[in-house]
């Protein structure tokens with residue numbers, strides 16, 4: 451937006467008043483974004499992901515950004531079929547050499563969601579109830595992405611000069627391992643040349659009341675195991691007892707991976723885990739985190755560790771293995787008596803410093819191959835890693851962290867906690883390595899938002915105050931050396 455009026459001086463009170471006054475419009479826009487079922491994991495939704503990316507690019511352009519769309523080519527699925535990947539937005543606003551340049555990253559795709567999974571309302575129709583905005587992507591990550599846009603628009607509406615040049619990378623494949631993004635950024639490396647700071651809002655507070663700045667993520671290695679026993683599904687009454695069933699093989703393999711107390715059975719898997727540094731446990735004991743509230747929030751009878759420090763360490767600094775599902779298996783209600791012809795088991799390992807995806811892949815596939823041999827089944831079997839995303843950890847003693855903490859203090863009037871997170875944002879380490887600059891995570895949503903789960907939501911308070919935090923951060927980050 452070309453601004454012909456004389457620039458006004460920075461005024462956080464005016465910005466926050468503007469954000470409050472525009473609350474309804476911000477909520478409406480989030481509703482529009484949630485309406486677009488931009489599920490990256492399924493071929494059927496790919497056109498919706500592309501639509502979502504273009505929708506966002508238009509909004510950016512309306513706010514004066516140059517927003518270029520970069521194509522990534524095709525995605526090949528395990529069955530050999532191909533679909534085009536959604537484009538990535540590389541955008542920028544302002545090129546003033548006297549200003550620092552901030553890079554923001556976010557994603558426009560979402561996890562799958564169906565009402566039948568147990569949602570109280572339609573996942574792709576936003577519902578505003580009791581101060582909460584329900585819908586898939588509300589917190590992960592459409593709310594935060596729009597929060598950045600609203601913060602920038604607030605400066606523009608009030609004729610306040612933006613304190614920094616802004617670059618953005620918004621993609622549509624994060625929930626499916628950010629396919630193609632590494633290659634694109636490596637190819638377009640000059641886009642990152644002048645970046646001074648990187649900020650990502652794609653995670654959550656640890657609890658529901660205290661904001662945080664996040665300095666670490668686990669990586670994720672995602673595996674498929676394929677077992678096939680027949681050319682077609684079979685009646686279990688007619689064929690049961692005569693066939694080596696693929697599903698029984700699958701249950702055997704999956705069950706061999708992890709013990710009841712979460713110990714991963716793959717030999718050597720812990721070898722590269724960074725040793726504890728002196729007094730590291732103190733880092734976790736100082737963080738505000740109530741283990742009983744956490745247990746109740748997720749609705750578990752008993753956690754693996756009933757101790758706060760051990761629980762945080764298990765979520766943040768040790769690997770974990772989760773089994774996600776079996777494609778091809780009967781999962782509807784009722785009693786279908788089928789022997790599935792082919793099943794694909796899906797599991798992932800969250801990895802931590804200094805584990806490397808390729809090494810984890812080798813150890814895991816070797817282990818499964820040995821289990822398969824021991825099973826002695828005549829069926830067709832294949833185990834492989836579909837995606838390996840890196841972990842990330844960053845130092846805390848830098849200006850980016852200080853600016854984020856100050857912005858939180860300015861808006862919420864509390865000193866934030868400094869957290870790591872067990873989830874993964876595959877591209878984070880590459881940003882750090884390519885720019886050589888500080889990367890931080892500045893979450894908007896709360897720990898009970900239910901990302902990836904039923905009834906995902908963002909609280910109106912987090913959406914609005916989080917937008918104010920972004921307004922404040924844009925100013926604070928420009929203050930280095932001033």
Ligand SMILES: NCC(=O)N[C@@H](Cc1c[nH]cn1)C(=O)O
Nearest residue numbers: 590624625626627652670873874
């Ligand atoms: N909000 C971050 C997030 O949820 N990231 C995903 C990333 C991912 C990678 N492969 C599949 N998903 C996560 O599950 O942590």
Ligand SMILES: [Zn+2]
Nearest residue numbers: 557590591652
């Ligand atoms: Zn996310």
Ligand SMILES: [Zn+2]
Nearest residue numbers: 590625901902
């Ligand atoms: Zn997610």
